[in-house]
Amino acid sequence: MTMPAQQLKQFLNQNEINYLIIQHSPAFTAQGIAEAAHVSGRYFAKTVMVSLDAHLALAAIPAMRQVDLPRLARAVGAKQAVLASESQFQDRFPGCELGAMPPFGNLFGMETYVSRDLSQAQEIAFNAGLQSEVMLLAWRDYLRLVKPKVLDF
Template identity: 30%
Template sequence: MRMAATLQRSLARAHTRFDVVPHPHSATSLESARVANIPAERLAKTVILDDRQGHFLMAVVPASRHLDVGKVRKDARLWQLTHEADLARLFKDCELGAVPAVGEPYGMNMVVDPQLTRQKDIYLEAGDHENLVHMRMDDYLKLVPDAEVCELCH
């Protein structure tokens, strides 16, 4: 699989500069960072949450950290991890577990941990388990202009 079509369209629309970093197949974001030889604190790990009432939220944290679901306070909802079956439906152009850190094109709000936004550049899943998209942080923030930056890690 190549880059997810939804991500590709978003990158083109935002006129962002990026490069694609191929790497050996990996199953987790931490493993992707290791096999791509990049700092895990610069790789965006995407965690999809829902309120079990049809609302979804994309939480983005550094691959080196863990999401603290209790810190997610968006829209006064009770958020929990989304079931895998829903992920396949929501991200049809992505392999399971390789969701790009861009929520708006997939119709969902985003929250991003500031530990990630303080980095000079960022890597995100391209939609498969063998490629990452690399760009400057200011370009990423143009790509996700409505993302809310808030503490998400423990």
């Protein structure tokens, strides 16, 4: 188990949250992971690292979508939104496989923005630190624990 996955499971257990771990063969795109885990791409949250006016933030969007950076910048009141480079965030998620960061910015000291599209489902699924492990939990629990800003972007 990776450090982020362990930290995340500990956090969920401490808060008495029910969750499901789905092991699957390694996949490297959000849509591929959703398919491998037999989870709808509509509620599989792809974690995208963004730089908003040079501050790192985490954006979570449905697997089949792309972040609309200008729209995100407007929604959060930033002058500029760009995709963060790997070198900007790789140290923030020790033990986490690249592209498998869970959408829990609160555990990693950064703001979390979630696409309103993800709030339409009862559950949210996401990578839990590995390209071969998906975590599934109730949307209301995710909202309560992470307190993300839910926006249209």
